[in-house]
Amino acid sequence: MVSEQAAAPAAQVLVASNRGPVTYALEENGELTAKRGGGGLVSGLSAIGDEADALWVCAALGEGDREAVRRGVGEPGVRMLDIDPRVHADAYNGIANSVLWFVHHMLYQTPLEPAFGSEFRAQWASYETYNRAFAEALAQSAGDGAAVLVQDYHLSLVPGMLRELRPDLRIGHFSHTPWAPVDYFRMLPDDIAEQLLRGILGADRAAFLTGRWADAFTACCVDALGGTSGTRIGVHGLGADADFLRERSRRADVEERLVALRDQVGGDRKVIVRVDRTELSKNIVRGLQAYRQLLEDHPEWRERVVHVAFAYPSRQDLAVYREYTAEVRRLADSINSEYGVAGWTPVVLHVKDDFARSLAAYRLADVALVNPIRDGMNLVAKEVPVVSDEGCVLVLSREAGAYEELGEDALVVNPYDVTGTAVALHEALTMPLDERAERTKRLAAAATALPPAQWFLDQLGALG
Structure with a gap:
């Protein structure tokens, strides 16, 4: 079950990420206070100007965020999704941070982990649900031919899901993490590995912080799928402000x-x-x-x-x-x-x-x-x-x-x-x-x- 702030008019530039540009805290007196973040995405959206009809789609991460959604409180240009907390916990902690992060950073103690059993499969279903919520919100909010920039390993399935819903959109995916080499990536169950790759390949363009990570992704695609299916690969090395x-x-x-x-x-x-x-x-x-x-x-x-x-x-x-x-x-x-x-x-x-x-x-x-x-x-x-x-x-x-x-x-x-x-x-x-x-x-x-x-x-x- 997903509840969300009211959808804004159709946008021409959309960003999707787990964490948004604002978070809310629920004070003891019942008031909501907003804290605004910074970083490259905030700077980038500011740089394109208000006339660009931009929208940021993100998840409600805590009780303050969820209360803001329930009350209809929000920032202009931000659409916050209140995804069931149990689904979010399984997707975020169970899969994104405890599996995908570990794979891409090569952190497993392999004699003991990973062990992909029934608990993993249940959490993976939540990861799919979580990504689908984003894809549906983006499909609903995007104007004709809009550009959508999907961020990071939390939302690896979104480009493919969104492509099925809105083939007219221009979709990019950016990975802020390393990408695992083929032999390490193959620890994932074969069907899951293929699903992750096909999810990102739903984008017109998949981008990475360095050529090394881009090459590793391409190698995984060639190994598992025979190629990158026409998706363009790019590199953008984020600098300091x-x-x-x-x-x-x-x-x-x-x-x-x-x-x-x-x-x-x-x-x-x-x-x-x-x-x-x-x-x-x-x-x-x-x-x-x-x-x-x-x-x-x-x-x-x-x-x-x-x-x-x-x-x-x-x-x-x-x-x-x-x-x-x-x-x-x-x-x-x-x-x-x-x-x-x-x-x-x-x-x-x-x-x-x-x-x-x-x-x-x-x-x-x-x-x-x-x-x-x-x-x-x-x-x-x-x-x-x-x-x-x-x-x-x-x-x-x-x-x-x-x-x-x-x-x-x-x-x-x-x-x-x-x-x-x-x-x-x-x-x-x-x-x-x-x-x-x-x-x-x-x-x-x-x-x-x-x-x-x-x-x-x-x-x-x-x-x-």
Whole structure:
């Protein structure tokens, strides 16, 4: 059962995503308060102007959103779908985050998982229902020949479903994650793998963050289906929004947090910064292990460097994520207990999300550690060079999508190699300031080559 806000007039540009540009909170007094988000899609829709008849179709994610739908409260240009919470939970947590995310980021412990049995099949039926709700809403809301940009792994089936309902539409699908190589993708049941591929191939154009992920998708299509069935494949490497970041990072709240962080670090110590969600693919644990190895192998850095680690909790409704977050805390405490002395805390760990504090850390960083196991892009790697006050060295995993654009001026690491990452951290900390500044300048230029608004407009233009 799906309830939704009243449909807007027929739109000519439509975006579909699990999370929309606004979320609602239900206050104790019964009032609804709206919180508006940012990002590339918001920037892109703003860039095309009000005259474009744009509409964003998204899911109601919490009780506040659902209450807004029931009351008919909404933002102009947004259509929010209140999909049955049990269906949404199975589709979002059961399939999107616990299966598709794990496949594309290659996170399974294969001796024990996955095991695709009856529970998986029931959750897959919810994933189909969830995608169908989006396809029907888009079909109903789109004007003749409209352009529809479907976002990410949550909605992989939508293009095919929408194509059957509205063959006149121009449909694009964009994958914000990596795409699994053939051998890993084949872990999925054959019928499910084919359904996912055919779902995306319902689009006129399927786009990815890097050529590597686009090639992997094409290889899976060739392996399972014999080809891409005429669907065009594109690459759009989302960049950082330089103007926004530079302005936002100089506001008073960031300055306040910068002072507080400097007090926590103490003295004129070097600072290694990481900013991540406690997402399994971000590799925070091995990053901390590499920092501990640095302190062990190079005692001269003790009391002269601090690792500022922001690990913001993610998907804490899933047990494996709660356990991972707990391990991050345990390891940080262990390093501080082993090496810390009066006046020096080796690891400064923050777990409460605070964007202003993240920007302050970007400005303070001598070294930025971005070592994901696998990442579609990783915007932190692109944001730090843009914001850094004195220039910083980027230690970057070769498995991040950003490696394609930034690898030449970063210190590149194998994310599984703790010793190698420790060596790279030492090299970063000892890099001459003039070389560091030149690298940062080139990194910032590459990182901002395709800002969010243009990234969106390029996809729209490519649909014809």
